[in-house]
Structures are given as C-alpha cells and as structure tokens.
Amino acid sequence: MTRAPRTPDAGAAPPSEAGLLSLSDVDEKTLSELVRRSVEFDRDQRPAARPLAGRAVGILFTATSTRTRTAFTVAALRLGGTPIAYGPADLQLATGESLADTGRILGLMLDALVVRTAGPLAEMRRLARGAGRPVVNAMAAEEHPTQAVCDIATLVRHFGSLPGLSFLYVGEGNNTAAALARGLALVPGVRATFATPPGYGLPPALLAEAARAAGARGTVIEEVHDMERLPADVNAVYTTRWQTTGTSKADPAWRERFRPFYVDEALMGRYPGAVFMHDLPAHRGDEVAGAVLDGERSLAWAQARMKLSSAMAVLEHVVEDDA
Known part of the structure; x- marks a missing residue:
C-alpha cells in the first residue's frame, strides 16, 4: 500500500482527528468488521500480511496498564510496525507544552498513536486534532472503547x-x-x-x-x-x-x-x-x-x-x- 509523502505546512491548520476515540464515532458496519478481524486474528496471531510495515506507532500511557499496553505493543510488532513507548513523564507535556503542540509534533513523525490516560476524553481529542494522525483511545476517564x-x-x-x-x-x-x-x-x-x-x-x-x-x-x-x-x-x-x-x-x-x-x-x-x-x-x-x-x-x-x-x-x- 503506497502512501503520499507528507508535506506539512507550518502555517496550515492541522488535519482533523482520526482513529478510534469513542464508539459513539463508530457505525454498526465498522464495529462488526473490527469484531470479525479480532476473531480472525485470535485464530492466527502471526499473519503473513504486514499492514504496518515501515510505520511507527507511539504508545503513550500515562496510567498503569498490563494487558492493553502489552497488547498494542505486540500488535504493532506482529503487523510489521515499530512501537515507540512513552511514559507519563517522557514528553514535554510534563513541562507544560500544550496538547495541541505535542500532538502536532508527534503527528509529523509517527504514523499512529495509542493513548491511555486517567484524564478526560476531550484532552485526547485535542491531541488527535493536533496530530492529524490516527489516535486510539486505550482508555480515558469516560470510555474504554478498545x-x-x-x-x-x-x-x-x-x-x-x-x-x-x-x-x-x-x-x-x-x-x-x-x-x-x-x-x-x-x-x-x-x-x-x-x-x-x-x-x-x-x-x-x-x-x-x-x-x-x-x-x-x-x-x-x-x-x-x-x-x-x-x-x-x-x-x-x-x-x-x-x-x-x-x-x-x-x-x-x-x-x-x-x-x-x-x-x-x-x-x-x-x-x-x-x-x-x-x-x-x-x-x-x-x-x-x-x-x-x-x-x-x-x-x-x-x-x-x-x-x-x-x-x-x-x-x-x-x-x-x-x-
């Protein structure tokens, strides 16, 4: 699958959010397909296809996790991607950089971002809008869609x-x-x-x-x-x-x-x-x-x-x- 190269314009507004932030954003067909593929991957967790080949997936967890963090890290590897893990104090968010600016920087370098936080979903949406890249809600205060x-x-x-x-x-x-x-x-x-x-x-x-x-x-x-x-x-x-x-x-x-x-x-x-x-x-x-x-x-x-x-x-x- 070929993708057009990124040509970010420093003066342009960032693209709209993408990914999976809430099941309120998902229709019946999409959920059914996610469930179908989940069952298929459960039967074959080492598929031949590598849809994430050459892609970097950020794993940003500011709250504790065993299953979800491990699952998304291994999932990125099994699909051919490279996971990059961030802890709660690893990014400049810890020193006051805004969510929008952090998202924009991560969006210039990553292909997708998986986020877990104890904070509100609205913060994750701001991060996603800044990134303009797919963001997955791996748990927020209001909802745990995955x-x-x-x-x-x-x-x-x-x-x-x-x-x-x-x-x-x-x-x-x-x-x-x-x-x-x-x-x-x-x-x-x-x-x-x-x-x-x-x-x-x-x-x-x-x-x-x-x-x-x-x-x-x-x-x-x-x-x-x-x-x-x-x-x-x-x-x-x-x-x-x-x-x-x-x-x-x-x-x-x-x-x-x-x-x-x-x-x-x-x-x-x-x-x-x-x-x-x-x-x-x-x-x-x-x-x-x-x-x-x-x-x-x-x-x-x-x-x-x-x-x-x-x-x-x-x-x-x-x-x-x-x-």
Whole structure:
C-alpha cells in the first residue's frame, strides 16, 4: 500500500482527528468488521500480511496498564510496525507544552498513536486534532472503547453469533461499562442489562444515547440499581473491579453500596448456562469470588488473550483508514 509523502505546512491548520476515540464515532458496519478481524486474528496471531510495515506507532500511557499496553505493543510488532513507548513523564507535556503542540509534533513523525490516560476524553481529542494522525483511545476517564471491541469479539468467538444474547453487567458504570453500552447498542438483537449501585450508574446522557441507538436494531440497553430486578435468563455475566484504574471514591461508605453487586457462586447459580467475563485486573473477594473467576465458566483469560487480537484489528483499521 503506497502512501503520499507528507508535506506539512507550518502555517496550515492541522488535519482533523482520526482513529478510534469513542464508539459513539463508530457505525454498526465498522464495529462488526473490527469484531470479525479480532476473531480472525485470535485464530492466527502471526499473519503473513504486514499492514504496518515501515510505520511507527507511539504508545503513550500515562496510567498503569498490563494487558492493553502489552497488547498494542505486540500488535504493532506482529503487523510489521515499530512501537515507540512513552511514559507519563517522557514528553514535554510534563513541562507544560500544550496538547495541541505535542500532538502536532508527534503527528509529523509517527504514523499512529495509542493513548491511555486517567484524564478526560476531550484532552485526547485535542491531541488527535493536533496530530492529524490516527489516535486510539486505550482508555480515558469516560470510555474504554478498545476493551469493548475485545469483549464483543470474545462473545462472538464463544457464542458464534449474538442475536438473542442476554448480557448482564454487574458493578460500577465506569469507562468499561460505558464502552460496552455503546458497543452493544450497535449489535442487533441483544439485551444488555447494567446492574449498578445507586449513585454509581452510567451517565444518564450516555445511557439515553445508547438506548436510542439500540432501539433502531431491536436491541435493549437498560439499567437497574436493584439486584432483585435482574433478568430471568442471562447468557453472560460481566463485572469489573470496584476501584477503576486511576480513580477513587469520595464516599467513605462506598463499599457498602457495592456489596450487593458481588459476583459469587450464588449469583452465577441463578444462571447455570451463563459464562463469566472480567476485563482484569481482578480483586478476588471484592467484585468477584475466586471460584467464579477461576472456574470452568470463566472467559476472563480468553478475554485477556483477545486483547492482543483486538489491538491488531484496531491498528489495522486505523492505519488503513489513514492510507
């Protein structure tokens, strides 16, 4: 694939943002293709094609990460690219350079940039506009879109197809839950219930947006705050750790609010045919019992493996879009 050479004009406005920043920017066809390629890459993680050959991919993580950082680094290598890692204090952002200026410089040298931050998505969008190169949101405060791509691909890998699937998320309406709500809203024929503690639910505007998108596809996105109001039948139960990466809770009694949302053998016993999912890292005894996480019905480790293949699918997609 041949690309035109860059001829940056110092006086010109930078190009518009590209990449994958939010699943609100993605249509049903694009998500379906990302999921399909994720499953394909999971079956063959060493493909012959090298769509990133000769390309440099920045990996800028200002928040901790094990799976996502490793996945995107290895994904760039497996697709023929060269990853360049940056830590939280490595760039001149640490000395006060603006996001727009930093993005512009990185855009002159890199072919794509993968970013994780505990900050707001708006900051990542400013960086992307400055770069004018594909930027991938590997987690921001509001949303974790690549995790949802991974999770939906894991469901497809396990179930084959998703129409008729009943999905139950249990826990905080955090950035993973937000991405799942937006992602599952684009999958026809699914029922997704988010059981969240009072005061710790999905943002109302996001929930309404996801419900509208879902309605056009015969999908249901709903939220409950009472564990007695769960669906009668569920195919997959999902949870995340109660302390989301990079966050803290102001309420000193927050654990009491979360305690009823513990995923244990009793809850899984209500759904004997359901699989269990967790984005990891997990705190056994907090959000999930060890017997559930490590049990025969757990897909958590398959999800972890799928992080790599979904990272490959995302990088392939954003680089092809930028060709």
